[in-house]
Amino acid sequence: MARKIGYRRVSSNEQNLERQDLSYCDRVFEEKVSGGSMKRPELAKMLDSCGLAMKSTFGPSTA
Numbered sequence: 438m439a440r441k442i443g444y445r446r447v448s449s450n451e452q453n454l455e456r457q458d459l460s461y462c463d464r465v466f467e468e469k470v471s472g473g474s475m476k477r478p479e480l481a482k483m484l485d486s487c488g489l490a491m492k493s494t495f496g497p498s499t500a
Contacts, residue, residue, distance in 0.1 A: 443459035446470060
């Protein structure tokens, strides 16, 4: 059976991570960091645990 891994983020300390229900996940990565910040250490850890690399998707569209 595949493991379910979740990620949740809120932008400020006043917001509640628990409002994003990930109780069905085996492992959850979470952080409180501004949406404008490129630093997402828990997201990077989650992707690394899945064997993936974090790439920036910010910037002008090339489509």
